[in-house]
Amino acid sequence: MNVVPITWENFDAEMDKKVKENARLICISGLDTGEGTMEVNYHFVVNNGDLVTLRLTRGIDEEFKSVVDKFPAAVLVEKELVEMYGINMKGVDGHLLLAADSNIYAPQRRSP
Amino acid sequence: MKVVNIIPFGPQHPVLPEPIHLDMQTEGEIVTDVKVVVGYIHRGIEKGLENDYEKNMFLAEKICGICSGVHTSTYSTVIESIMGVEVPQRAELIRAIILELERLHSHLLIIGLVGDAIGYENFFMQTWRDREIVMNLLGTLTGNRVHYGINKVGGVRRDLTDERIALIKKALAELRPKVDDIADIVYHDYTLKKRGRGVGVLKKSDAIALGIVGPNARASGVNYDIRSTGYGAYKDLHFKPILGEAGDCHERTVVRVKELYQSMELIEEALSLLKPGEIAVRPKGFPKGEAVARHEAPRGELFYYARGIGKKEMYRVKVRTPTYANIPGIPPLVKGMQIADVPYIVVSLDPCIACTER
Numbered sequence: 328m329n330v331v332p333i334t335w336e337n338f339d340a341e342m343d344k345k346v347k348e349n350a351r352l353i354c355i356s357g358l359d360t361g362e363g364t365m366e367v368n369y370h371f372v373v374n375n376g377d378l379v380t381l382r383l384t385r386g387i388d389e390e391f392k393s394v395v396d397k398f399p400a401a402v403l404v405e406k407e408l409v410e411m412y413g414i415n416m417k418g419v420d421g422h423l424l425l426a427a428d429s430n431i432y433a434p435q436r437r438s439p
Numbered sequence: 440m441k442v443v444n445i446i447p448f449g450p451q452h453p454v455l456p457e458p459i460h461l462d463m464q465t466e467g468e469i470v471t472d473v474k475v476v477v478g479y480i481h482r483g484i485e486k487g488l489e490n491d492y493e494k495n496m497f498l499a500e501k502i503c504g505i506c507s508g509v510h511t512s513t514y515s516t517v518i519e520s521i522m523g524v525e526v527p528q529r530a531e532l533i534r535a536i537i538l539e540l541e542r543l544h545s546h547l548l549i550i551g552l553v554g555d556a557i558g559y560e561n562f563f564m565q566t567w568r569d570r571e572i573v574m575n576l577l578g579t580l581t582g583n584r585v586h587y588g589i590n591k592v593g594g595v596r597r598d599l600t601d602e603r604i605a606l607i608k609k610a611l612a613e614l615r616p617k618v619d620d621i622a623d624i625v626y627h628d629y630t631l632k633k634r635g636r637g638v639g640v641l642k643k644s645d646a647i648a649l650g651i652v653g654p655n656a657r658a659s660g661v662n663y664d665i666r667s668t669g670y671g672a673y674k675d676l677h678f679k680p681i682l683g684e685a686g687d688c689h690e691r692t693v694v695r696v697k698e699l700y701q702s703m704e705l706i707e708e709a710l711s712l713l714k715p716g717e718i719a720v721r722p723k724g725f726p727k728g729e730a731v732a733r734h735e736a737p738r739g740e741l742f743y744y745a746r747g748i749g750k751k752e753m754y755r756v757k758v759r760t761p762t763y764a765n766i767p768g769i770p771p772l773v774k775g776m777q778i779a780d781v782p783y784i785v786v787s788l789d790p791c792i793a794c795t796e797r
Binding site for chain 2: 354356376
């Protein structure tokens with residue numbers, strides 16, 4: 328698995344690079360390390376068929392960015408990330424799978 | 440004065456086997472905007488997959504009641520990749536045979552539902568009757584018609600004996616003329632063509648931008664079929680994706696019909712390559728590390744990401760199903776169409792909501 332760590336500072340530049348490469352966003356997966364940090368993995372297939380994962384690791388209560396303007400395919404999975412981990416992603420409402428009146432909060436979160 | 444109405448479609452609707460809801464904003468009979476709502480059958484399966492990596496196979500299989508086999512094969516592949524397990528060739532071929540049988544019954548199901556959606560009831564019944572040949576065969580080969588329980592980490596649970604191989608050949612010989620009949624109707628029937636041509640057109644550029652997968656993308660000319668990457672036994676099988684051009688409701692059905700023939704040919708080729716040998720190897724230790732796997736489900740690319748930390752229980756398993764990728768394609772197809780076209784457009788995308796919500 329080809330994982331490329333990215334930072335908050337170069338996040339936009341890395342995503343713009345993927346847009347220029349005509350990369351296809353397959354999925355975004357979240358992973359709570361359980362120690363207050365969150366990994367957000369952006370899984371891409373690039374034109375020659377290779378799979379690349381860009382990994383942003385950040386404090387779970389820090390802000391995350393939406394990529395839906397660059398990759399419309401992210402529209403559902405970003406909502407799910409916010410809903411399942413209770414992260415703060417600007418402009419994403421975080422309502423997809425759980426009932427609107429549910430008292431379940433961020434069921435896949437491990438960090439306190 | 441312009442009057443705008445909100446018309447609900449679903450979650451319960453005669454053409455929907457599973458619940459999905461669309462809030463359609465309309466002006467007269469024309470849909471001007473739509474909001475898609477899911478979440479009626481979410482089961483928390485990804486959370487449940489933080490469990491014993493071998494027992495997870497049974498839970499992954501329950502994600503879908505149609506394409507259960509591809510979920511277990513993709514889950515197996517991602518775990519085998521983490522554990523460095525090399526699956527025997529015979530097992531890979533058996534997996535491919537089961538997956539192509541699954542594609543056959545899944546495509547026959549949705550081709551029939553397309554008939555149902557436009558009121559072509561006898562076509563619906565004919566297609567589902569013919570589908571029973573495949574369902575019964577899967578029941579004989581694996582012991583189950585729906586959740587086959589065929590895959591395990593390291594290979595498959597059941598071998599294909601000579602007797603079972605003969606049954607597959609007999610079933611395909613029985614099915615082929617019936618598929619000829621279905622193809623003849625789909626290609627030439629005036630009603631089907633008139634109802635589906637030019638309706639719900641997905642442009643190639645939109646399909647690429649929205650990340651649409653499977654026959655829906657291929658019907659718009661997008662050359663994207665994970666079998667082309669040569670995973671598992673597909674590296675030894677002759678395979679070329681079937682592409683359409685028009686991208687409308689009818690074209691999506693035409694592509695699926697052509698894929699029926701392709702699946703039968705792939706099964707025959709896989710049977711010809713079967714050689715005596717092991718059907719499974721026993722993995723050692725527990726999964727430690729991470730991997731991704733992609734397989735071509737009947738509805739398109741199925742993606743798994745998994746991480747193990749050297750324990751029996753998996754730390755994380757992420758599942759991105761084909762319909763999850765296809766749902767963003769609904770609004771652009773529905774906007775500007777008549778209300779009466781919406782059920783047909785939605786069904787033509789072959790949505791699987793149980794998969795989507797997990």
